Amino acid sequence: MPIIAPSILSADFANLNSDISMVNDSQADWFHLDVMDGVFVPNISFGIPVIKAIKKHAKKPLDVHMMIVQPERYIHDFRAAGADVLTVHYEACIHLHRTVQDIKAAGMKAGVALNPHTPVQFLSEIIRDIDLVCIMSVNPGFGGQTFIENTYSKIETLRKMIEVSASKALIETDGGVTLENAASLIRAGADVLVAGNTVFSSANPATTISQLKGTTISS
Ligand code: DX5
Ligand code: ZN
Numbered sequence: 001m002p003i004i005a006p007s008i009l010s011a012d013f014a015n016l017n018s019d020i021s022m023v024n025d026s027q028a029d030w031f032h033l034d035v036m037d038g039v040f041v042p043n044i045s046f047g048i049p050v051i052k053a054i055k056k057h058a059k060k061p062l063d064v065h066m067m068i069v070q071p072e073r074y075i076h077d078f079r080a081a082g083a084d085v086l087t088v089h090y091e092a093c094i095h096l097h098r099t100v101q102d103i104k105a106a107g108m109k110a111g112v113a114l115n116p117h118t119p120v121q122f123l124s125e126i127i128r129d130i131d132l133v134c135i136m137s138v139n140p141g142f143g144g145q146t147f148i149e150n151t152y153s154k155i156e157t158l159r160k161m162i163e164v165s166a167s168k169a170l171i172e173t174d175g176g177v178t179l180e181n182a183a184s185l186i187r188a189g190a191d192v193l194v195a196g197n198t199v200f201s202s203a204n205p206a207t208t209i210s211q212l213k214g215t216t217i218s219s
Contacts, residue, residue: 002186003170004212005032005063006205007196008054009045010143019200020057026206027213030063030085032174032194034143037068040092041141048074048081055082063192065113065174067140068092072099079106087111087134087172090118100129111172115140116148120158127167132192133158138175144197147176152188159189182212183219 006028011019023031033051038044055062061084066074071088072095078086086108093099096112103110111132112123116139123133135154138145155171162169172192173185182193193212202208 001213002182002190002215003029003172003192004209005030005172005192005194006199006209007032007034007143007174007194009034010196010200012200013046016054017057019205020054022205023209024057024059026209028060028209030061030192031058032063032065032196033083035064035066035068036141040069040089041067043141048077051078051081051083058082061085063087063111063172063194065111065134065194066092067113072102075099075102075106075108079108083108085109085111085132087113087132089113089115089140090122091115097126097129100126104129104131113140113174114154116150120154120161123158124161124165127161127165127169130167130169132170132172134172134174134194135190136175137173137177140175144201145176147178147181152184155185155188155190177212179208179211179215182215183217186215186219187217 036045063085064083065087100110109131113134137151170191173190174194177195
């Protein structure tokens with residue numbers, strides 16, 4: 001079964017507690033938290049104080065996706081705030097190997113995210129050191145965007161790279177995930193589905209999470 005990570009970016013920020021409870025009581029596996037700095041991406045979301053507040057109520061791991069420049073400056077702050085998985089962007093890290101090692105040394109799982117234009121092959125020298133690869137299936141910055149179809153072939157190529165290298169990295173797909181494309185993404189090799197708009201703008205978010213969780217290769 002896929003790991004389901006609802007993106008809190010699409011939650012009701014004025015009623016975060018009720019959305020956190022909904023995720024706690026649902027079949028979701030992780031909370032996906034999108035941190036944006038207005039520099040790496042053209043949007044600003046939330047940061048460390050909000051993550052700390054969410055951690056107090058969340059009963060599931062926090063999957064923190066950092067869309068910021070120089071993410072290495074904040075590794076310990078995000079750990080202290082409660083991050084369990086910390087994902088940095090390939091495009092934002094000059095010393096990616098060092099940053100990945102620092103994230104793991106701080107006690108978190110280390111993720112690396114790739115923008116839609118970045119080839120998965122760029123991770124070949126580091127794939128065995130990474131716990132998660134986040135394939136961006138939209139250009140990062142906003143929820144509710146349209147899924148980029150080229151994502152399937154990136155996931156397939158990455159799945160082969162992971163098998164050949166005996167890496168244990170999970171493949172996460174982030175952006176534009178819907179009930180319609182979830183099965184195809186799993187078929188291509190995705191382990192983790194992030195979903196913001198699909199979950200939070202549905203009439204019954206918990207049911208939508210169950211439907212995503214129940215997605216199989218043959219769905
Ligand atoms: C986009 C974020 C995503 C976003 C996904 O920059 O990284 O996590 O919340 O939202 P949807 O599922 O609505 O495309
Ligand atoms: Zn994200």
